[in-house]
Amino acid sequence: xxxxxxxxxxxxxxxxxxxxxxxxxxxxxxxxxxxxxxxxxxxxxxxxxxxxxxxxxxxxxxxxxxxxxxxxxxxxxxxxxxxxxxxxxxxxxxxxxxxxxxxxxxxxxxxxxxxxxxxxxxxxxxxxxxxxxxxxxxxxxxxxxxxxxxxxxxxxxxxxxxxxxxxxxxxxxxxxxxxxxxxxxxxxxxxxxxxxxxxxxxxxxxxxxxxxxxxxxxxxxxxxx
Amino acid sequence: xxxxxxxxxxxxxxxxxxxxxxxxxxxxxxxxxxxxxxxxxxxxxxxxxxxxxxxxxxxxxxxxxxxxxxxxxxxxxxxxxxxxxxxxxxxxxxxxxxxxxxxxxxxxxxxxxxxxxxxxxxxxxxxxxxxxxxxxxxxxxxxxxxxxxxxxxxxxxxxxxxxxxxxxxxxxxxxxxxxxxxxxxxxxxxxxxxxxxxxxxxxxxxxxxxxxxxxxxxxxxxxxxxxxxxxxxxxxxxxxxxxxxxxxxxxxxxxxxxxxxxxxxxxxxxxxxxxxxxxxxxxxxxxxxxxxxxxxxxxxxxxxxxxxxxxxxxxxxxxxxxxxxxxxxxxxxxxxxxxxxxxxxxxxxxxxxxxxxxxxxxxxxxxxxxxxxxxxxxxxxxxxxxxxxxxxxxxxxxxxxxxxxxxxxxxxxxxxxxxxxxxxxxxxxxxxxxxxxxxxxxxxxxxxxxxxxxxxxxxxxxxxxxxxxxxxxxxxxxxxxxxxxxxxxxxxxxxxxxxxxxxxxxxxxxxxxxxxxxxxxxxxxxxxxxxxxxxxxxxxxxxxxxxxxxxxxxxxxxxxxxxxxxxxxxxxxxxxxxxxxxxxxxxxxxxxxxxxxxxxxxxxxxxxxxxxxxxx
Ligand SMILES: Cc1cc2nc3c(=O)[nH]c(=O)nc-3n(C[C@H](O)[C@H](O)[C@H](O)COP(=O)(O)O)c2cc1C
Ligand code: SF4
Ligand code: SF4
Ligand code: FES
Numbered sequence: 001x002x003x004x005x006x007x008x009x010x011x012x013x014x015x016x017x018x019x020x021x022x023x024x025x026x027x028x029x030x031x032x033x034x035x036x037x038x039x040x041x042x043x044x045x046x047x048x049x050x051x052x053x054x055x056x057x058x059x060x061x062x063x064x065x066x067x068x069x070x071x072x073x074x075x076x077x078x079x080x081x082x083x084x085x086x087x088x089x090x091x092x093x094x095x096x097x098x099x100x101x102x103x104x105x106x107x108x109x110x111x112x113x114x115x116x117x118x119x120x121x122x123x124x125x126x127x128x129x130x131x132x133x134x135x136x137x138x139x140x141x142x143x144x145x146x147x148x149x150x151x152x153x154x155x156x157x158x159x160x161x162x163x164x165x166x167x168x169x170x171x172x173x174x175x176x177x178x179x180x181x182x183x184x185x186x187x188x189x190x191x192x193x194x195x196x197x198x199x200x201x202x203x204x205x206x207x208x209x210x211x212x213x214x215x216x217x218x219x220x221x222x223x224x225x
Numbered sequence: 226x227x228x229x230x231x232x233x234x235x236x237x238x239x240x241x242x243x244x245x246x247x248x249x250x251x252x253x254x255x256x257x258x259x260x261x262x263x264x265x266x267x268x269x270x271x272x273x274x275x276x277x278x279x280x281x282x283x284x285x286x287x288x289x290x291x292x293x294x295x296x297x298x299x300x301x302x303x304x305x306x307x308x309x310x311x312x313x314x315x316x317x318x319x320x321x322x323x324x325x326x327x328x329x330x331x332x333x334x335x336x337x338x339x340x341x342x343x344x345x346x347x348x349x350x351x352x353x354x355x356x357x358x359x360x361x362x363x364x365x366x367x368x369x370x371x372x373x374x375x376x377x378x379x380x381x382x383x384x385x386x387x388x389x390x391x392x393x394x395x396x397x398x399x400x401x402x403x404x405x406x407x408x409x410x411x412x413x414x415x416x417x418x419x420x421x422x423x424x425x426x427x428x429x430x431x432x433x434x435x436x437x438x439x440x441x442x443x444x445x446x447x448x449x450x451x452x453x454x455x456x457x458x459x460x461x462x463x464x465x466x467x468x469x470x471x472x473x474x475x476x477x478x479x480x481x482x483x484x485x486x487x488x489x490x491x492x493x494x495x496x497x498x499x500x501x502x503x504x505x506x507x508x509x510x511x512x513x514x515x516x517x518x519x520x521x522x523x524x525x526x527x528x529x530x531x532x533x534x535x536x537x538x539x540x541x542x543x544x545x546x547x548x549x550x551x552x553x554x555x556x557x558x559x560x561x562x563x564x565x566x567x568x569x570x571x572x573x574x575x576x577x578x579x580x581x582x583x584x585x586x587x588x589x590x591x592x593x594x595x596x597x598x599x600x601x602x603x604x605x606x607x608x609x610x611x612x613x614x615x616x617x618x619x620x621x622x623x624x625x626x627x628x629x630x631x632x633x634x635x636x637x638x639x640x641x642x643x644x645x646x647x648x649x650x651x652x653x654x655x656x657x658x659x660x661x662x663x664x665x666x667x668x669x670x671x672x673x674x675x676x677x678x679x680x681x682x683x684x685x686x687x688x689x690x691x692x693x694x695x696x697x698x699x700x701x702x703x704x705x706x707x708x709x710x711x712x713x714x715x716x717x718x719x720x721x722x723x724x725x726x727x728x729x730x731x732x733x734x735x736x737x738x739x740x741x742x743x744x745x746x747x748x749x750x751x752x753x754x755x756x757x758x759x760x761x762x763x764x765x766x767x768x769x770x771x772x773x774x775x776x777x778x779x780x781x782x783x784x785x786x787x788x789x790x791x792x793x794x795x796x797x798x799x800x801x802x803x804x805x806x807x808x809x810x811x812x813x814x815x816x817x818x819x820x821x822x823x824x825x826x827x828x829x830x831x832x833x834x835x836x837x838x839x840x841x
Contacts, residue, residue: 043548046705046743060742065548080742087739091708115732116712124704144543144701147526149711151701 004072019063019074020048028076031085031105033092033175034126035064039135042127047092047105049084051075060084090114095121101175122176125151129170139163142170226375228503231511232392235384242380251286251327254304254368258293258455259487260448266301269320276324286327289377292367292456292491295598295610296355299338304350304368311350312336341606341628355607358625360588360596363572364612367456372491375498378459384504386578387463390470391512399471400426403574405582407594412439412530412567413642413671414747415593415660424554425564426472434474435558436465437565439535440481440488443527444643445694447674449598449610450568454481454488457572458495462518464566464574466504469516472564477518480535482525492520527644527698531746532565534700545700546746567672569598590616593659597670603639603677604631613658620654623677634679638762642671644691644698645751647758648684667758669751683780684763685770689717691755699748706749709740713756720767721781723774730767734760779840782825789816792837799829799838 001012006023013022018041023030033045043065050063052074060080075081089109092102094116102124106112127144130153134140141164142155155161229235253273257266270290277283289306296302299313303323310332312323319336326333337346338353347353369381378384390399404419425434438461442450453460465477481489496518499505507515521539528534529544536558538544557563573595577585586594593615599622602608606628613622619639623629630636638648641658647668649656656662660670678687696710716733719725737753737760744750760767769775776784789799795813807823810816818829830838 041548042702043745044702044704046703046745049743062548062743062745065745067548067550069550084739084743087736088705088743091705091712094712095708115728117715125701125707126704127702144545147528147544147701148697148699148707149701151707 002068002070004068004070004074006074007076013068015068017068019050019052019061019066019068019072022068023050023063023074023076030063030076031109032064033101033105033124034128036128036131036173039128039131039173041065042131044125044127045088045092047085047088049081049088051078051081085109086111091116092124095119096124096176099124099176123153123174124176125153126175127153128173128175129153132169132173133164137165137167137169139165139167226498226501228501229510230503232388235388235510239379239385239388242376246380247287248307251308251330252289252306253286253324253327254289254291254306256292256294256300256302256304256367256456257290258367258452259485260293260297260452261300261302262487264300265316268317269301269303269315272317272320273324276321280324280328282324282328286324289371291370292372293452293610294368295359295361295364295452295612296607297609298355298607299609308332309349309351311338311347311353313338354628355609355611355626358621359612360614361612362576362588362596363453363457363460363569364598364610366460367452370457370459372456372458373494375459375495375502378457382579383459383575384463386575387466387470387504388510389578390467391510391514396426396471396473399467399578402582403471403577406577406585407582407592408570408573408577408585409593409660410567411569411573411597411672412565413669415670418566418570421554421564421566422468422472425474425562428554428562430473430475432561433476434472435476435478435561435563436468436472436474437478437480437535437539437558437563438465438568438571439530439532439565440479440485440568441523441527441530441535442482442485442568442672443525443530443698444672444674446602446676447600447643447672449600449673451485451488452598452610453568453572454485455491458488458492459499460572460575461492461568462495462499462505464571465518466509466514466516467574467578468564468566468571470514474564475515475517477516478539478558479518479520480523480529480539481520482523482529484525489520489522496520526700527694528700528746528748531748533746535565536563545702546748548745569673589614590657590659592661597658597673599658599673599675601627601675601677603675604634604636604679604682605629605677606631615659616657618655618657619649622658622675623654627677630677630679634681636677637680637682638678638684640668640676640678640687640755641674642669642751642754643674644694645669645748645754646671646674647754648678648687648762649758650762653762667761668754681778681780683721683776683778684759684766685717685721685776686778686780688755688759689714689721692717692752695748695752695755699752700746703744703746703749705740705743706745706752709736709744709749710752712736713740713753717756720770721776722783723770723781725771727768727771730771775841785825785840786820787818787823787825787827787829788820788839788841789818789837790839791815792835794835794837796834798832798834802828802832804828 003012030048032048034042041064043062048063049060051060089106089111093106093114096102133142141161255269273288303312303315334346339346350356370377408418409415505517523529526544529538531546532553534544534546539558553563589595596612597615598612601611611626638650640648663670692714696714699706699710701707716729737756741753779785793815800808805822807819808816
């Protein structure tokens with residue numbers, strides 16, 4: 001067992017526990033985006049930052065990937081954490097304002113503006129789909145390629161992958177397209193959003209014969225007309 | 226090559242080679258690293274060989290082709306030993322004369338390196354200020370040996386430290402020696418090397434431990450690692466062998482970027498020769514030591530120099546950093562304990578044992594021992610690789626060794642630490658160059674790049690340039706690194722186009738701090754340095770761009786205007802080069818530029834002989 005202090009509260013966790021898990025077990029909320037139970041931690045969105053250490057050695061780390069260590073002092077809501085978190089949300093809004101998930105996070109943290117050039121991207125490269133495909137669907141049909149600005153998610157050579165079973169798991173976990181067309185939970189859907197924003201499933205031909213369990217999804221209905 | 230069975234075999238080989246030496250025969254030394262070859266060293270080698278053969282001088286004069294000596298400004302250069310005569314910028318015709326002069330034991334005064342102040346030639350290379358003010362303990366070896374001939378290496382002391390360690394010390398003592406030397410990693414972070422080895426040595430022998438030489442060197446304008454790899458690959462192998470003995474590691478990996486073909490060639494040759502001699506493999510020199518080294522080529526991403534990305538790259542995965550802890554020493558390549566050190570760190574190891582830890586630690590300052598090689602480039606007279614004791618001031622490097630500003634510019638700052646380093650302004654040149662002082666001044670030591678800037682350099686433009694590099698080279702995993710660098714670049718672009726407001730500047734600064742805080746690896750954590758350090762020391766330049774729409778250095782195109790001043794003689798030369806027909810004027814009268822037509826290409830300024838074109 002490892003003993004550490006989170007926001008002044010001492011707790012003991014098993015070796016291998018992440019700071020996020022440790023904090024959650026004490027009930028401290030930490031926003032996350034690229035983290036999902038059942039998928040391995042990745043640390044891409046940088047939303048879950050917490051502060052560790054003291055004095056000049058204090059630093060921020062992503063709680064979803066950082067392992068609990070003996071004697072560690074963790075702060076989940078220090079002013080430094082909040083400043084970073086707010087900026088990450090602002091950056092997310094600047095790149096992907098149409099995502100319901102991101103809108104919800106912004107609303108929950110009272111972020112109501114962003115000061116950068118507005119973009120409308122349909123992927124924030126959180127890697128959930130890649131991990132879903134590899135770790136839960138055992139397919140490894142999609143992956144990352146390129147770096148920096150050129151990094152994208154896709155299949156090898158951009159052709160339909162032989163190992164892809166069209167399960168749709170990737171779309172299901174995606175924070176930038178999933179919720180805006182999930183009509184099954186109406187209170188979460190920004191209604192009509194999908195109709196205005198052309199969800200990727202309709203736009204991209206390769207999803208033609210995909211098995212879709214997000215019914216009824218307005219998008220396909222519109223497409224039929 | 227005969228395999229050396231026991232330690233005594235090595236000693237007798239060394240003794241035999243030393244006895245065979247002919248110290249009185251003059252040697253023509255031609256540095257032919259990548260830099261030397263690019264500036265024409267291969268021609269010199271060819272001419273020299275032909276000349277020696279034609280004149281039947283092969284017994285009287287020897288030729289040694291070596292790696293880079295560091296004085297890039299003077300390349301292709303020739304050094305005559307044992308006299309130490311140095312000829313800079315030699316061409317093929319001059320080379321013929323040099324060979325004849327060596328044969329006649331003469332010195333060609335007209336070809337010597339001339340003192341820029343007195344105009345007199347220097348008779349010995351080590352009297353030239355560029356060399357005289359350095360302390361070349363590592364670079365000097367490049368001069369002494371032919372990297373593709375292991376015997377020239379052994380005769381100049383190569384593998385002597387290994388022999389000494391194997392014969393006279395226990396692994397524990399060897400480790401202690403490295404700890405006592407105070408050596409800190411030269412790859413950038415300055416982690417104590419002895420401590421890293423200690424952590425590795427403390428682990429059990431199973432699973433097998435791995436040592437890695439990080440030769441990814443991706444910083445633009447830095448090439449000190451390349452010069453060691455090309456010029457003295459054996460120093461790295463020897464360092465790794467000593468570490469293998471001290472820590473119990475059995476496998477080594479040399480991770481070299483594929484853009485260094487000559488280094489790869491020299492390393493392959495060195496590895497082969499070591500295996501033939503029995504310096505690598507099973508039961509090395511009969512001591513039971515087992516160690517071999519594999520060479521892995523990197524595909525050229527800057528981020529693959531970061532140790533966790535490097536490990537993934539070696540494993541054949543995408544070069545993408547992962548969370549530390551666990552550190553590579555606990556969980557490295559394929560989950561096995563791995564100690565990664567930089568090229569220059571490895572090259573320092575034999576030196577520690579040659580001098581003894583105590584003597585080694587006398588160089589430099591407390592906590593920053595030994596020498597460091599910097600690549601000195603930019604608006605400076607003597608560009609090249611300079612090796613100096615740690616803790617020397619920037620002033621000494623820039624003025625005493627670098628020879629001060631090039632042309633009539635005035636030096637305004639140096640940028641240290643590569644793309645994610647920072648700028649140090651001229652009024653802080655009394656700063657000692659060591660890990661801690663540089664970090665305090667808002668920069669980093671990095672791998673040792675040093676770019677000198679003068680008053681024709683715009684600091685906003687500098688920050689923009691490096692941000693562009695980092696934006697491309699970020700692996701893209703962390704949202705705040707990928708988007709943060711892009712957003713910082715956008716704001717910098719707006720500033721240099723005169724489209725930004727003071728609020729944008731605040732946003733830039735705010736974002737810079739957050740990017741530093743919220744990224745996973747060293748690339749993102751230092752990506753803000755170019756912005757933060759220029760803002761810290763040159764904020765007025767930023768303000769000038771924003772409030773007055775003016776670029777003081779005349780670099781940011783959108784903000785400058787070209788005009789003709791009273792120096793104009795009306796020669797009309799500029800009229801002929803202006804593609805837009807923007808210049809007009811009476812013959813022999815002062816000309817004018819039509820700002821509406823001018824596209825700010827700068828052609829007129831380059832041709833004007835009278836300094837009559839102003840850029841403001
Ligand atoms: C983005 C980035 C690039 C790096 N590039 C290099 C490199 O090219 N060569 C190198 O030796 N170390 C590089 N490093 C540092 C390594 O991660 C590591 O600290 C170093 O190899 C350890 O060796 P040392 O202890 O001998 O310095 C880089 C670090 C980062 C964050
Ligand atoms: S497609 Fe969706 S789930 Fe996949 S990386 Fe992009 S944002 Fe994440
Ligand atoms: S900080 Fe940048 S380079 Fe490093 S892991 Fe994150 S995205 Fe990749
Ligand atoms: S949830 Fe931790 S980095 Fe995304």
